[in-house]
Amino acid sequence: MTNVKVPTLGESVTEATVATWFKAVGDSVAADEMLCELETDKVTVEVAAPVAGTLAEIVAPEGTTVGVDALLANITEAAAGAVPPTAEPSTTSTAKTVDIMVPTLGESVTEATVAGLTKAVGDSVAQDEVIMELETDKVTVEVTATASGTLAALDVAEGDTVSAGAKLGALSAGTPPTSAPTPAAAAAPAPTAAVKNAPSAEKLMAENNITNVAGTGRDGRVMKGDVLAAIANPAPAPAVAQPPRSGGPRAEDPREERIKMTRLRQTIARRLKESQNTAAMLTTYNEVDMTEVMALRTEYKDLFLKKHGVKLGFMSFFTKACCHALKEIPEVNAEIDGDEVVYKNFVNMGVAAGTPTGLVVPVINDADQMSFADIEKAIAEKGARARDGKLGMAEMQGGTFTISNGGVYGSLMSSPILNPPQSGILGMHAIQKRAMVVNDEIVIRPMMYLALSYDHRIVDGKGAVTFLVRVKEALEDPRRLLMDL
Structure with a gap:
């Protein structure tokens, strides 16, 4: 088993955010093939596979804030001349309970606030899908599912303050039983999977209040560079009717625009x-x-x-x-x-x-x-x-x-x-x-x-x-x- 760790990020840079995973658990990887991208305050850093083999585990999913030399994933090295076995269809459930924990929040950060929940108990979740967002005094951290399954429990609610390493809930993860498809099912067209944009691109779009960016990534996936290009060459914004001003002392002026500062x-x-x-x-x-x-x-x-x-x-x-x-x-x-x-x-x-x-x-x-x-x-x-x-x-x-x-x-x-x-x-x-x-x-x-x-x-x-x-x-x-x- 070979560890994949966070590389040196640069002078005075101590942490980064996992922006995009290009490989999933179980995928074959070649030596020096790009596994994921890390986003720092200034640039995006590519992490390549140190050896050829199979991606056995993703320790830091997308949205996780990690420090220098932190563990990102594990790779099972390929034996010389070995041929990977052909997976047989599973006929029994291998469900197991996986705890959902507060990820690494960054150097000197000890607690965070639950900003929003995107899933409820009983909902199905896919691997790497966002379950909730945590806010610290520095950044917003996405908590994602480490495996596909069902959200079995939530131990927190929106607005709760949680400590680093605390338990947030539980996921019932595993492989559901498979069976031969019925003729009707076989004839039904497969639904088209939604294209998931790069998290770094989604974050930049939200910070700059941008939508409808043309993606240049695989299957039209919007990448960070696409958003930067859209910021540099903005399209004319349509006129939007402003709501009437409230009479309260803290009412926002409709002529003002409030946008969160980017990390840069x-x-x-x-x-x-x-x-x-x-x-x-x-x-x-x-x-x-x-x-x-x-x-x-x-x-x-x-x-x-x-x-x-x-x-x-x-x-x-x-x-x-x-x-x-x-x-x-x-x-x-x-x-x-x-x-x-x-x-x-x-x-x-x-x-x-x-x-x-x-x-x-x-x-x-x-x-x-x-x-x-x-x-x-x-x-x-x-x-x-x-x-x-x-x-x-x-x-x-x-x-x-x-x-x-x-x-x-x-x-x-x-x-x-x-x-x-x-x-x-x-x-x-x-x-x-x-x-x-x-x-x-x-x-x-x-x-x-x-x-x-x-x-x-x-x-x-x-x-x-x-x-x-x-x-x-x-x-x-x-x-x-x-x-x-």
């Missing part, structure tokens, strides 16, 4: 607030004349696209400029670990990207060793994957410095918030033509404000200002990048 949005809010509370964050500003960069880009953009197959943008110039400046001011590329400062002799550049569900920061590893073309290709590829919700957890880990471009949205000035545990983040802004004094003459120049937010615990003002000046010098004279000056 909650995580973004928590991490950014933690950054403000932990780091001694300070921001310094400067401005850069973009004349030379824009002229260089205009002159070579067509040749660059023809040779490398990707457009030449501004981000590669800023990435290169930051990499050069970080070599001179290494504390901006460092982080605090307890009572030690960890200096990084490499640059893993985080590039903040807006998505339909929130801000994510994919990381370009070893950006200091990459060419302009390599940087542009990496930014384009990771940006597209971020918008499609296909970024893996590993692609958002290990960043040492971050660039955030608020200028694409028209921002003229802002103070970016640190992405912990990093000690520096550069904010780019909109390019605006302004009157400047150059060689005692007033001229019109394309100018951009730059903002460097830094952790004052390890970065002094002199280092922060020097870093920003070096970035400015490299952009105003791009030849410095070629000369490594």
Whole structure:
């Protein structure tokens, strides 16, 4: 018997939700074949079979919150050359009573409230079908049937508070007797099974109040990516008549809309607030004349696209400029670990990207060793994957410095918030033509404000200002990048 466990979920990520099982108990599986998907605060993680064999048991059904290294399932390994026996029809009932227990609720979570019951005593239930929902102060957890059968008992009611590991009810599970079908039964057409959408998709649809999403999964199954695409390109909503406003003091305004925050949005809010509370964050500003960069880009953009197959943008110039400046001011590329400062002799550049569900920061590893073309290709590829919700957890880990471009949205000035545990983040802004004094003459120049937010615990003002000046010098004279000056 081989255990299937939760893999490493990433830096600072301690739990995930079982989103979808693609195999059922008794199914044959091949080594490295995908068994299920786990959903974390940011991405979906695929879990593959470590060996070939038969899925003997699913320990964590869909909707269960699990921690790192928790047991998900068991696989009975296939013997070399063995042929699986042919199952004979059962003629006797093998029903047994299975307790329904409160699943793992997550780290430091000890109790939950029964939010809703979807089944009553005596109802038939299928394996993995939702029986009830539990609400904690962090997430909603679905309790599903571990086997097919009949709901024999319920020990709780809606609104009850239950502890982790408590018994919720009992299921009479087993294989019912089978008999040869009658001619009438054989002639009757088989009912069409309802297509079950991915739980992660159902949850995202509910959180964003979306219905009628076209599914691209098997048999039209709606997947998480389908919902993200629908959020990014919403269909015009039909006009809905609003109910009359109640006269009570707590009546909801019909002009308001209340939507529960997604787990990603909650995580973004928590991490950014933690950054403000932990780091001694300070921001310094400067401005850069973009004349030379824009002229260089205009002159070579067509040749660059023809040779490398990707457009030449501004981000590669800023990435290169930051990499050069970080070599001179290494504390901006460092982080605090307890009572030690960890200096990084490499640059893993985080590039903040807006998505339909929130801000994510994919990381370009070893950006200091990459060419302009390599940087542009990496930014384009990771940006597209971020918008499609296909970024893996590993692609958002290990960043040492971050660039955030608020200028694409028209921002003229802002103070970016640190992405912990990093000690520096550069904010780019909109390019605006302004009157400047150059060689005692007033001229019109394309100018951009730059903002460097830094952790004052390890970065002094002199280092922060020097870093920003070096970035400015490299952009105003791009030849410095070629000369490594």
